[in-house]
Amino acid sequence: MPAKRGGARSKRSDRTSLQPVQEQASEPPLSRDRIVATAVELLDAHGLDGLTMRRLADRLGAGVMSLYWHVDNKEDVLDLALDAVLDYRGPPQSDDPQDWRTEIVHMLEDWRASMLRHPWSTSLLPRRALGQNILSRLERMSKTLSRAGVADADLNAAIWSLWNYVMGATITRASFDVSDEDRAVAQQRLEQLSGPYPTIGRSRLLLDDDWDGAFRKGLGFLLDGLSPK
Amino acid sequence: MPAKRGGARSKRSDRTSLQPVQEQASEPPLSRDRIVATAVELLDAHGLDGLTMRRLADRLGAGVMSLYWHVDNKEDVLDLALDAVLDYRGPPQSDDPQDWRTEIVHMLEDWRASMLRHPWSTSLLPRRALGQNILSRLERMSKTLSRAGVADADLNAAIWSLWNYVMGATITRASFDVSDEDRAVAQQRLEQLSGPYPTIGRSRLLLDDDWDGAFRKGLGFLLDGLSPK
DNA sequence: ACCTGAACACCGTTCAAGT
């Protein structure tokens, strides 16, 4: 068996030039947008390790080095892929103006959901965090809190505390999702021993899988704490 | 110049056997503990990318494959390195029993500090989170909150919310520390435009560098919110 | 029981060319 890689790809198109050109078929030209879109596909399908420049090029039907015309390097691809996944369409358009708490909760739940739809994004954040999509989310939050009456002196701390909470919750959720067995094993060990860790063994801390409920409840605590009195 | 790698290491010891054997000099035998300790050194010095099995072996004066006798693979090394860095010695021993809030705050600040002393650990957490050091921290927190009067039904949510907060804050802090210029550039752009992001531009959100203060203040909000009424 | 080098199947990226 010959050793050529990717030998399955046929050398020449089997459509003859008699047919009118059809947009959909055979590779469209390489472009930054196509590269990013395909990178997201690859990341969704195979995770962070699954994205290599070689595979990316392969899937685009191009040589590896062709990518480098459109993109600086692999880091660049990751930055672009992350940004592509984090836009916020805003709260549901309704006629009655919303409670500030409802608005904040909606925004943060959407934030979390966007990231969990692409779990690899949690490993990239917050390192590449200051793209415009993130900034506009922060701006929105700031405005809402300010309107709600949070003192200027408390504003930044309030924003960062919400940010910290969402980041921690989301990153945790994504990583524990990958290893549910680990969690179960750990909890089992806890309950058996019940010597060193009686309290969290009893409360079944590691088995509680109502992630969404826990997220909302904890967020409630935080919002209670930072509500203007 | 000959191409041999690591040619600087002399082939034979220059101490003769006339001298009594001294513990310190010339490589001690390979061991799991030595491997982990050296891995932590390497990680502290060069970050996550700086740790390769080849470099690790090199620094230990051994062949690469010798490591694999003591350790399963690179993942294993990372797990062990993380665990080695996360133990908690407990609150300062004092005679007056502490307020539960003081105790929680101390524990979480220590947690954060331990991780920030080894910034690479923030990229590894919380994926490898359920080692015994982490579990004992959770246990301690659980006990303290329970003693403080947090209702059983709220206990798990309270613990996870504190966990989320610490994780988010620490990971954020570590990653923004690396790229202070980025933050400054972003803030500058914000203030210049002042169109799209007027609120966070004005509040200097991205320039506020009192990280410790913000951490404590936000933690205060959260603790206010989950304090039993 | 402990350590080793050669070899395998990969990486990202530089470079000098092709059209």
Added chain:
DNA sequence: ACCTGAACACCGTTCAAGT
């Protein structure tokens, strides 16, 4: 302007040996 293959300097790990 856009795309390419060959080559470089790396990776982690398998395997078959050595002591």
